[in-house]
Amino acid sequence: MSASSDLFRLDSRVAIVTGASRGIGYAIANGLAAAGAQVTGLGRSVLAKSEASSFDYSICDVTNAASFKDLVERVFSQFGRIDILVNAAGITLPPQTEEDQMAAFHQTLACNLTAVFDCCLTAIPFMRRGGYGSIINVTSIGAALGFPGNPGYVASKGGLAALTRALALDHGTQGIRVNSLVPGYIRTAMTQASHADPERREARAARTMLARWGEPEELAGAAIFLASPASSYVTGSDLYIDGGWAAKGL
Ligand SMILES: NC(=O)c1ccc[n+]([C@@H]2O[C@H](COP(=O)([O-])OP(=O)(O)OC[C@H]3O[C@@H](n4cnc5c(N)ncnc54)[C@H](OP(=O)(O)O)[C@@H]3O)[C@@H](O)[C@H]2O)c1
Numbered sequence: 001m002s003a004s005s006d007l008f009r010l011d012s013r014v015a016i017v018t019g020a021s022r023g024i025g026y027a028i029a030n031g032l033a034a035a036g037a038q039v040t041g042l043g044r045s046v047l048a049k050s051e052a053s054s055f056d057y058s059i060c061d062v063t064n065a066a067s068f069k070d071l072v073e074r075v076f077s078q079f080g081r082i083d084i085l086v087n088a089a090g091i092t093l094p095p096q097t098e099e100d101q102m103a104a105f106h107q108t109l110a111c112n113l114t115a116v117f118d119c120c121l122t123a124i125p126f127m128r129r130g131g132y133g134s135i136i137n138v139t140s141i142g143a144a145l146g147f148p149g150n151p152g153y154v155a156s157k158g159g160l161a162a163l164t165r166a167l168a169l170d171h172g173t174q175g176i177r178v179n180s181l182v183p184g185y186i187r188t189a190m191t192q193a194s195h196a197d198p199e200r201r202e203a204r205a206a207r208t209m210l211a212r213w214g215e216p217e218e219l220a221g222a223a224i225f226l227a228s229p230a231s232s233y234v235t236g237s238d239l240y241i242d243g244g245w246a247a248k249g250l
Contacts (some may be wrong), residue, residue, distance in 0.1 A: 007230040011036035013132070014079045015227065016072065018062050018119060019089030020055070022048040023188035024138060024216045028086050029055045031220025032227060037084060040075050042068075062089045062115040069122050081130040084227045085123045087116045087160075088138040092190055094150040105152035112156035113163065120167055124176060133176030134227045137164050138219075139238070141184050141246050161238060168236035177235035179226045184242025186214040209244025 015032045019025035020041025029041040030053060039055035041047070047057045060071050076082055091111045095104040120135055127133030142154045143161040161180050168178040185204045187195055194200040195213065205212050222241050225231050240246055 008224055008228045009036050010084070010224065010228055013037045013083040013227070014075065014081050015039045015084035015086065016075060016082065016123065017041045017055070017086040017088060018060075019043055019087075019138075020047075020057065021045050023088075023190065024183065024186060024219050025086065025088030026053070027216035027220050028088060028136075028223040029053070031217070031224055032084065032086070034220075035224045035228065037227070038079050040071070042071060043089065062087075062119055063110050065115075065118045065122070068115075068119055072122050072126060076126050081132075082123055082126040083130060083132045084134050084136070085119060085127075086136045086138070086223060086227075087119055089115070090138065090156075090190075092150060092153045094153070101151075105155070108152035108156050109159070112153070113159045116160060117163060120163075120178075124171060124174075127176050128174050131175050133171070133174070134231075135164075135167065135176065135178040136223055136226050137161075137178070137180045139164070139180045139182050141182060141240070141242050143180070143182065143238075145246065164238075165236045172235055177226075177231070179231070179234060179236070180238045181219060181222055181226065182238050182240045182242060182246075183219060184208060184214060184240070184245040186216055186219070186241075188216055207245050207248065208242065209248050212243065214241065214243055 015037045017029040020029040021043030029039050033039045033054040041055050041057045042060040044061045093104040095101045139161045140157040143157040164180040
């Protein structure tokens, strides 16, 4: 066991963060890099704030399995190991019409669930070779609670929470831990519309115990915890970063 000052350090660890072009993935990638990790982030578009980033960045679509495999092999050949995979890439596609329902469902599941499984399957053999693995899946309070008008998103995150537990069991004895990070309402491009609407903004803040929204940077500490030896006996778990939303009664 490391000295307590080293428990949260990620020096010599190599991390890949999907969905790092902005928002939660971007904040987590910067956080892991600040803790000492060599981080490669990815997304489909160019990095929104490249001047403020402390990680390498590549264009990659997680729904393109060959493209993600290429990236993983490139990172491995450059740095000699892969220790941490954060699956933060995600989309929300609330269907606008009855006819939209199935297409939106399939598209959401493809990115938020199927692609995550593929990314895990691709990264796990490399983690096994290095003898250390931490996979962090970004789910949502919607994985456990009902939310209206977006069944594909809710189902994708519920499925991802279940996938976390299944992979944690299948790979635990190989030294690979798999956990979910469970955000409540965080101010990003994804939630811009509800944050911009005063009524919806206030309604969501009022659902939390802290009476406010979260910021993307408030996910970084929990990600460092789950990536580092500080969480060496934590696997198959859901870590809520939701201002107390899911635990609140009245
Ligand atoms: N914000 C919240 O309140 C909240 C709450 C619960 C859970 N979450 C989850 O947190 C994660 C991050 O969301 P966010 O709020 O930061 O949203 P965001 O600002 O919209 O960021 C989403 C990220 O995912 C990337 N992405 C989407 N599809 C991709 C694909 N096919 N391949 C590669 N990258 C892809 C986006 O990059 P490109 O567009 O460049 O590809 C972007 O970097 C998501 O999984 C989301 O479901 C967010």
